[in-house]
Amino acid sequence: MKILDRLEEWIITLLMGGATAIIFFAVVHRYLAGLSIPGLQDWLLSLNVSWTQELCIIMFVWMAKFGAAYGVRTGIHVGVDVLINRLSDSNRSKFILFGLMAGALFTSVVATLGAHFVWENGAHYAFLSLTGAEFGDVPEGPTTPDLEWPTWIVYSAIPLGSSLMCFRFLQVAWNFVRTGELPHHDHGHVDGLDDEVLPVDVDVYGMGDNLHMHDLKHRQVGDKKGGQQ
Amino acid sequence: MNAAIIFGILAVLMLTGMPISISLGLTVLTFLFTMTEVPLESVALKLFTGIEKFEIMAIPFFILAGNFLTHGGVAKRMINFATAMVGHWYGGLGLAGVLACALFAAVSGSSPATVVAIGSILLPAMVRAGFPNRFGAGIITTAGALGILIPPSIVMVMYSVATNTSVGALFMAGVVPGLALAATLGGVTWYRARKFDYPRQPKASFAERMKAFRDSVWGLLLIVVVMGGIYTGIFTPTEAAAMSAMYAFIVAVFVYKDMPLSDVPKVLLNSANMSAMLLYIITNAVLFSFIMTNENIPQALADWMLGNGLGVIAFLLAVNVLLLLAGNFMEPSSIVLIFAPILFPVAMKLGIDPVHFGIIMVVNMEVGMCHPPVGLNLYVASGITKMGITELTVAVWPWLLSMLVFLGLVTYWPGLSLWFPRMLGMM
Amino acid sequence: QAPIVIKFSHVVAADTPKGKASEFFKKRAEELTKGKVKVEVFANSALYKDKEELEALQLGAVQMLAPSLAKFGPLGVKEFEAFDLPYIFDDYTELHRITQGPVGASILKKLEPKGIVGLAFWDNGFKSFSANTPIRTPADLKGKKLRIQSSKVLEEEIRSVGGLPQVMAFSEVYQALQTGVVDGTENPHSNMYTQKMHEVQKHLTVTDHGYLGYAVIANKKFWDGLPADVRGQLEQAMKESTVYANKIAQEENDKSLEAIKKSGKTQVYVPTKEEKLAFKKALVPVHQKMEGRIGKELIQSIYKETGFDPAKL
Numbered sequence: 019m020k021i022l023d024r025l026e027e028w029i030i031t032l033l034m035g036g037a038t039a040i041i042f043f044a045v046v047h048r049y050l051a052g053l054s055i056p057g058l059q060d061w062l063l064s065l066n067v068s069w070t071q072e073l074c075i076i077m078f079v080w081m082a083k084f085g086a087a088y089g090v091r092t093g094i095h096v097g098v099d100v101l102i103n104r105l106s107d108s109n110r111s112k113f114i115l116f117g118l119m120a121g122a123l124f125t126s127v128v129a130t131l132g133a134h135f136v137w138e139n140g141a142h143y144a145f146l147s148l149t150g151a152e153f154g155d156v157p158e159g160p161t162t163p164d165l166e167w168p169t170w171i172v173y174s175a176i177p178l179g180s181s182l183m184c185f186r187f188l189q190v191a192w193n194f195v196r197t198g199e200l201p202h203h204d205h206g207h208v209d210g211l212d213d214e215v216l217p218v219d220v221d222v223y224g225m226g227d228n229l230h231m232h233d234l235k236h237r238q239v240g241d242k243k244g245g246q247q
Numbered sequence: 248m249n250a251a252i253i254f255g256i257l258a259v260l261m262l263t264g265m266p267i268s269i270s271l272g273l274t275v276l277t278f279l280f281t282m283t284e285v286p287l288e289s290v291a292l293k294l295f296t297g298i299e300k301f302e303i304m305a306i307p308f309f310i311l312a313g314n315f316l317t318h319g320g321v322a323k324r325m326i327n328f329a330t331a332m333v334g335h336w337y338g339g340l341g342l343a344g345v346l347a348c349a350l351f352a353a354v355s356g357s358s359p360a361t362v363v364a365i366g367s368i369l370l371p372a373m374v375r376a377g378f379p380n381r382f383g384a385g386i387i388t389t390a391g392a393l394g395i396l397i398p399p400s401i402v403m404v405m406y407s408v409a410t411n412t413s414v415g416a417l418f419m420a421g422v423v424p425g426l427a428l429a430a431t432l433g434g435v436t437w438y439r440a441r442k443f444d445y446p447r448q449p450k451a452s453f454a455e456r457m458k459a460f461r462d463s464v465w466g467l468l469l470i471v472v473v474m475g476g477i478y479t480g481i482f483t484p485t486e487a488a489a490m491s492a493m494y495a496f497i498v499a500v501f502v503y504k505d506m507p508l509s510d511v512p513k514v515l516l517n518s519a520n521m522s523a524m525l526l527y528i529i530t531n532a533v534l535f536s537f538i539m540t541n542e543n544i545p546q547a548l549a550d551w552m553l554g555n556g557l558g559v560i561a562f563l564l565a566v567n568v569l570l571l572l573a574g575n576f577m578e579p580s581s582i583v584l585i586f587a588p589i590l591f592p593v594a595m596k597l598g599i600d601p602v603h604f605g606i607i608m609v610v611n612m613e614v615g616m617c618h619p620p621v622g623l624n625l626y627v628a629s630g631i632t633k634m635g636i637t638e639l640t641v642a643v644w645p646w647l648l649s650m651l652v653f654l655g656l657v658t659y660w661p662g663l664s665l666w667f668p669r670m671l672g673m674m
Numbered sequence: 675q676a677p678i679v680i681k682f683s684h685v686v687a688a689d690t691p692k693g694k695a696s697e698f699f700k701k702r703a704e705e706l707t708k709g710k711v712k713v714e715v716f717a718n719s720a721l722y723k724d725k726e727e728l729e730a731l732q733l734g735a736v737q738m739l740a741p742s743l744a745k746f747g748p749l750g751v752k753e754f755e756a757f758d759l760p761y762i763f764d765d766y767t768e769l770h771r772i773t774q775g776p777v778g779a780s781i782l783k784k785l786e787p788k789g790i791v792g793l794a795f796w797d798n799g800f801k802s803f804s805a806n807t808p809i810r811t812p813a814d815l816k817g818k819k820l821r822i823q824s825s826k827v828l829e830e831e832i833r834s835v836g837g838l839p840q841v842m843a844f845s846e847v848y849q850a851l852q853t854g855v856v857d858g859t860e861n862p863h864s865n866m867y868t869q870k871m872h873e874v875q876k877h878l879t880v881t882d883h884g885y886l887g888y889a890v891i892a893n894k895k896f897w898d899g900l901p902a903d904v905r906g907q908l909e910q911a912m913k914e915s916t917v918y919a920n921k922i923a924q925e926e927n928d929k930s931l932e933a934i935k936k937s938g939k940t941q942v943y944v945p946t947k948e949e950k951l952a953f954k955k956a957l958v959p960v961h962q963k964m965e966g967r968i969g970k971e972l973i974q975s976i977y978k979e980t981g982f983d984p985a986k987l
């Protein structure tokens with residue numbers, strides 16, 4: 019489980035950093051290629067970098083799909099929780115469980131649809147050609163326009179990311195049933211601000227803001243239950 | 248009829264408190280499954296292609312840049328610079344707070360991030376200098392909202408995604424209203440500080456000002472990099488976002504050295520976390536607006552409204568009321584992504600400029616962020632000051648009231664938003 | 675009985691030649707089938723964007739589309755890339771010999787294994803280069819950042835004149851030209867004018883170096899499943915729409931060129947025979963470079979129909 023957690027974190031971290039570096043490189047390349055510096059210009063013009071936008075988009079879509087799963091684990095997804103946060107603990111916990119199971123339902127449906135789509139979109143053909151079987155009328159799938167990568171590989175972010183997300187919803191739900199606790203990017207982080215150094219993982223979408231469900235364990239910064247943590 | 252069913256399902260699902268993205272997605276699935284012949288696989292396709300657009304990529308880039316700036320000592324130096332410039336006037340540090348928020352807003356795309364960056368440093372300092380807690384909290388909560396009006400702005404990118412309006416023109420259209428709102432909030436601050444005779448800072452000497460400027464120049468230069476880069480055509484708005492992330496990284500880690508290299512993965516991870524959450528809402532909102540288009544709902548709604556003789560003035564009033572109400576339950580990105588595709592076609596038929604309409608929505612979102620029960624800025628400020636939400640709400644009202652007046656001005660005076668981008672020839 | 679609904683989605687504005695032609699098709703289809711068919715046209719990517727519409731059509735989520743021809747290469751039908759080859763057609767007569775003749779029909783046929791029926795080719799027009807500096811010779815484009823739509827052939831075309839190809843969405847082009855992110859682009863005159871690009875470009879040279887067109891396509895399962903009489907009526911409506919589409923495309927292009935000249939914002943230059951030949955000489959080698967992708971045989975069969983011989987340049 020720890021390995022899966024770390025893997026998830028590393029994937030989205032690297033995708034985030036990588037995409038930034040790629041666009042930086044593309045802009046610098048285009049800028050320099052426009053200057054008529056003998057030699058350098060010809061070399062830069064000969065480099066083919068028209069794939070950078072496409073790659074950046076693919077990386078960010080993957081980052082978004084796996085990051086959404088990570089977001090379930092960290093409890094960052096926002097909802098309309100003003101009303102249920104006013105309910106009694108026992109009623110609220112029913113809604114919380116319902117919400118988590120709805121998340122699991124949606125992501126599992128999407129994972130299934132996505133897997134089916136990827137299969138029809140070229141994975142089936144690729145699988146057959148890999149095993150050397152007859153194609154019949156199974157069509158070869160399309161490719162992306164610039165990199166010319168098979169789109170089924172690119173699109174598999176949907177089934178993979180959604181499956182992981184579904185798993186995370188179930189994990190959070192199970193944890194909630196057992197402990198009454200929801201993941202929080204803790205409000206406590208802002209407590210240590212007096213020393214004027216902001217912790218790097220302070221999260222503006224995580225301050226008991228009625229956009230997230232209040233669990234049974236943590237008291238909120240706010241009116242009704244006092245200011246204590 | 249279909250419209251009623253779709254919105255009914257959505258409202259019920261949202262009120263149960265599940266993530267907004269999930270309730271959007273489940274609404275679409277339920278509707279597709281029971282009432283249409285659109286193949287369900289198109290949902291899977293849309294979930295990928297919904298964010299497969301280069302303009303959207305500005306969002307993660309701006310979030311990343313904002314995180315580097317927040318943690319990399321840029322905010323601190325901007326506050327010092329602002330204090331050196333205006334700290335000796337009535338309102339002292341408070342006025343410096345408004346100026347620092349405006350400066351930071353010009354490099355950050357998010358309002359709550361602006362509140363965190365400026366507030367976490369300035370608010371403790373204001374208390375030490377003898378200001379009442381609530382004075383500072385009121386200023387930073389509202390001035391932090393400039394984060395989405397002064398470019399760059401994540402909410403503007405969301406609006407442009409939802410309506411196909413040019414991001415560059417929206418950014419430029421935010422400049423003048425942003426400065427005007429900063430001046431308004433500064434005015435309220437000055438007036439109240441004078442009335443209650445709050446402390447003023449000693450006037451900084453010219454040398455001190457120069458030093459504060461030199462210290463903060465790397466942060467201030469980013470304003471030139473982003474706006475100048477877009478305007479002079481070195482890069483597109485999306486590329487500008489990537490460049491500012493790279494620049495902020497270099498400034499935080501190598502120039503100011505307030506952030507160790509070992510913190511960089513953590514900043515990347517946190518930025519990815521928040522970006523992914525917003526991108527997930529976008530994907531599902533795109534899905535939602537796809538199903539509405541497929542059922543011809545926005546057009547029908549537009550025709551119905553116009554058929555009932557709705558004029559520009561009444562429509563804009565209705566839009567403001569609707570968005571202010573929505574601001575009680577949701578955060579800005581979701582509001583823009585859900586409401587813009589519905590309201591936009593009507594606005595177009597009434598001849599309202601798409602860029603102006605975007606600025607109206609953005610100012611609305613700013614107001615929504617500053618009042619309970621849901622208001623991101625308010626909760627961030629509460630986290631920093633440890634004041635209760637009720638107490639904070641009372642603290643915020645003088646500034647919030649002026650923001651409401653300003654909203655009216657922006658709504659019915661298109662020239663305020665449109666003059667600058669027109670002058671630059673961007674529209 | 676409820677009518678058969680055809681959702682016809684495209685990515686351009688309703689008042690462009692393609693937008694008007696799709697509305698024309700809607701009108702004729704509904705008339706000819708006497709209301710048995712209802713066509714819903716979605717303009718401006720309202721329903722599907724550029725990048726997803728083909729897959730949506732294959733899924734059956736939309737029934738008809740008119741994507742630009744460059745979109746079929748990634749689908750695996752590289753034959754369509756022949757239309758992107760620079761100077762493969764000299765004029766509309768040569769072009770229509772292909773798009774309305776056997777070669778065109780055989781290319782459309784290649785879509786069927788993908789679950790797609792090709793119904794017709796619709797013209798947009800011939801493209802010209804524009805930039806902020808005068809373009810008299812291919813060398814004038816050297817080092818220039820030129821916007822193209824995503825296509826391997828167009829990339830090679832720009833490289834052949836020493837330019838830097840920039841793939842960019844159509845919606846971004848105006849601002850990119852205005853601010854100078856890119857120096858120039860290639861467009862049929864009507865696109866240039868309707869997108870107001872002439873306001874942000876100083877020079878246009880009528881090179882007519884390439885063709886921009888669309889293929890009107892339908893989901894094969896849907897099309898084959900239509901009652902035979904309805905399908906016949908729709909084919910008739912499509913035939914009429916094609917005539918209409920090509921006629922207005924040509925008219926709009928001519929009108930737009932006049933309007934651009936009149937605006938005084940862009941200097942329009944018509945190259946001499948020799949100057950045009952220089953562009954041809956620089957660009958025609960792209961044909962051979964792309965043989966591996968498109969197929970030598972197909973290129974030869976186009977040469978045969980149009981009577982073009984690269985050796986005689």
Ligand code: NA
Nearest residue numbers: 352355394399
């Ligand atoms: Na901003």
Ligand code: NA
Nearest residue numbers: 574615618621
């Ligand atoms: Na609010």
